[in-house]
Amino acid sequence: QVQLVESGGGLVQAGGSLRLSCAASGLTFSDYTMGWFRQPPGKEREFVALILGTEGRTYYADSVKVKGRFTISRDNAKNMVYLQLNSLKPEDTALYYCAAGRGFPLATKPALYNYWGQGTQVTVSS
DSSP, rough: OEEEEOOOOOEEETTEEEEEEEEEEEEOOOSEEEEEEEEOOSOOEEEEEESSSOOOOOOOOOTTTTTTTTEEEEEETTOOOOEHHHOOOOOGOOEEEEEEOOOOTTOSGGOOOSEEEEEEEEEOOO
């Protein structure tokens, strides 16, 4: 049984930082592209970043203006994926999800991911 469990969310002031973690189990972790998505209040889920399974290549969403502020990384030995959030803004407030997908390496659409965590809340106050 595949499980993805996020942690590390919380309440932070604008300009602050958080590090989100996602622990994966029940799958051959390095075979999967790992993605981070977020869902702001009242809005649809949106792609944030992904990292490929073995080569570790990363890709970030331009549309949410996270480049330069967010960094995705993974540790295949620990079955962990991380999202470092820096220079946080109130508009970054959302429920952040990690997801695992296989077969579509540069998948930015939620439907292309096979497994999802339950999410961790990030709230940024102004």
